Amino acid sequence: MRRREAAILLAITGTLGVTPVSAQPADEFYKGKQIRIVVGSTGGGDYDVWARLLARHMSRYIPGNPNIIVENMPGAGTLVATNHVFNVAPRDGTVIGMPSRSMPAAAVMKVANVRFDPVKFNWIGSPEVNHLVIFINNASAVKKPSDVFERELIVGATGLAQGITVGPSILKNLLGMKFRIVTGYRSPGDLALAASRNEIEAFANTIGGAAGARRPWVESGQMRVLFNFEPEPVPGLGVPTVFEFVKTNEQRKIMTFFASNVLLGRPIMAPPGVPADRVDLLRRAFDATMKDPALLKEADSMSFEITRQTGEQIAELVAGIAATPPDIVSRAQRLSRPISALHSNVSTAFGVPLHPFA
Known part of the structure; x- marks a missing residue:
């Protein structure tokens, strides 16, 4: 009897032309809806600032002009938020996430409590x-990149397993650069202050960021950039990439795996299972937002440098990370630790806690 009633109901809805929500055209779906951007960190950081900037402008490029809000869901290096978007968030296009760029690598490294497959996310851009x-520091005796193989360079680090600590450790352990790494600094700002006081000579950090906090270090003549970590030189910096000092194929693979996190930028994704037309709509809305005059003006006032990557480009990068051979992943984890910890039970790598809730 129940089957007969269900069949009758299906026939009626078909006759009346009622469209199931999942089949509702993307151009109509977002009218009267709200989109949540789940950010895996606390307010005020670069990820949060970017998410709120997008929230103020992206709605204009989504048919129906849905309200867009930002929800901060910090925890375990954005692992909590990433797991939420993959497993809990509705799969209808009303929730998107902005996780740490290290999350795909965390999945590849089989970090504890990872409950997502990065390849299955719908990457937006x-x-x-x-x-x-x-x-x-310009006062350092190291004047050119090749000098670091001949002279000791005192490099400051936070001691946390973030890129700014992991990067110098890999260069020392893998490429043989003569870094004496001094840990214990609390923040990149403390590292810059220490360099200005000649407590240390160098440190790793990103060169962009909100309010242009880092480029003035170079523009003032206080510091210079020695090299960048990505495979290609950064236009306008006039310095080589560290890949110019790679000698073996294994070294290249390990450095590429490390650099892959940086290349993802500030990735945005939707959960698996979101209808393809809505994913495409969100991707095209994001692309259009990145060219919006009002957003560009606001980003410029914050000294943000827009280097847009499409959802398709991010998906390709994530697929490359996921395809990294296990032996390269294992070797990269080992080399990312300070030399003093190479034989100890270190529980972090690439900015991701291997035991996030410990």
């Missing part, structure tokens, strides 16, 4: 590529 570089 990224507004920037915030290049990781080595800043060096």
Whole structure:
């Protein structure tokens, strides 16, 4: 009897032309809706600032002009938010996420409590590529990149397993650069202050960021950039990429795996299972927003440098990370630790806690 009633109901809805929500055209779906951008960090950081900037402008490029809000969901290096978007968030296009760019690598490294497959996310795009570089005090005796293989360079670090600590450790352990890494600094700002006081000679950090906090270090003549960590040189910096000092194929693979996090920029994704036409709509809305005059003006006032990557480009990068051979992943994890910890039970790598809730 129930089957007969269901069949009758299906026939009636078909006759009346009622369209199931999942089949509702994307151009109509967002009218009267609200979109949440789930950010995996606390308010005020670069990810949060970018999400709120997008929220103020992206609605104009989505048919129906839905209200867009930002929800901060910090925890475990954005692992909590990433798991939420993959497993809990509705799969209808009303929730998108902005996780740490290290999340795809966390999945590949089988970090504890990862409950997502990065390849299955619907990647929307990224507004920037915030290049990781080595800043060096102009007073240092190291004058050119090749000098670091001959002279000791005192490099400051936070001691946390973030890119600004992991990067110098890999260059020391993998490429043989003569870095003496001094840990214990609380923040990149403390590292810059220490360099200005000649406590250290150099440190790693991204060169962009809100309010242009880092480029003035170079423009003032206080510091210069020694090299960047990505495979290609950064236009306008006039310095080489560290890949110029790679000698073996294994070294290249390990450095590429490390650099892959940086290349993802500030990635934005939708959960798996979102209808394809809505994913495409969100991608095209993001692309259009990145060219919006009002957004560009506001981003410029914050000294943000827009280097848009499409959802398709981010998906391709994530697929490349996921395809990294396990032996390269294992070797990269080992080399990312300070030499003193190579034989100890270190529980972090690439800015991601291997035991996030410990």
